[in-house]
Amino acid sequence: GQQVQQSPASLVLQEGENAELQCNFSSTATRLQWFYQRPGGSLVSLLYNPSGTKHTGRLTSTTVTKERRSSLHISSSQTTDSGTYFCAMEPAGGYKVVFGSGTRLLVSP
């Protein structure tokens, strides 16, 4: 089946440090989206980025479709960035979006 691998599984940073989250997938993606989830919360869409580079606030996502990978860069992390970040992709030819297992980020003051 389709695989989405996220790394690292967890990350601990000091406030102000940058974070780099990776997402690798096993087939060509027609949809690639990054989500954020607080413990017990719902999923919030951060960036929809099937190819190229997109920015919003302190977030930058770069997706290289040919290499089947995407990254999410968080600059100047804040304690409120703590939570789990999910990458989700849809393989070409289908609606079945596949989620990675997430990267748990903890930003300490």
Added chain:
Amino acid sequence: GGIITQTPKFLIGQEGQKLTLKCQQNFNHDTMYWYRQDSGKGLRLIYYSITENDLQKGDLSEGYDASREKKSSFSLTVTSAQKNEMAVFLCASSRTGDAEQFFGPGTRLTVL
């Protein structure tokens, strides 16, 4: 903009019971999805629907039924609740099958 609402927020049932979860969206999106999220894990697709009255099985459809009664609503039924089914069920929608997804707040299921 729009919003996705899920009811109920918390659902407690007995083992063997049939339980129904509801989802409404006012984005006027064609495609809707139901996912299950176990504690500390990623999401797994149960069912999706690309238009009214359409139903497509995801990877986790066994033990569940779904119904797309109209474009704006998508229901999920747990046909016989089991204790290992305790999880959060998340509904999502997207304009088309390859567009950005938006999620509802979730229904937390507890089976006694």
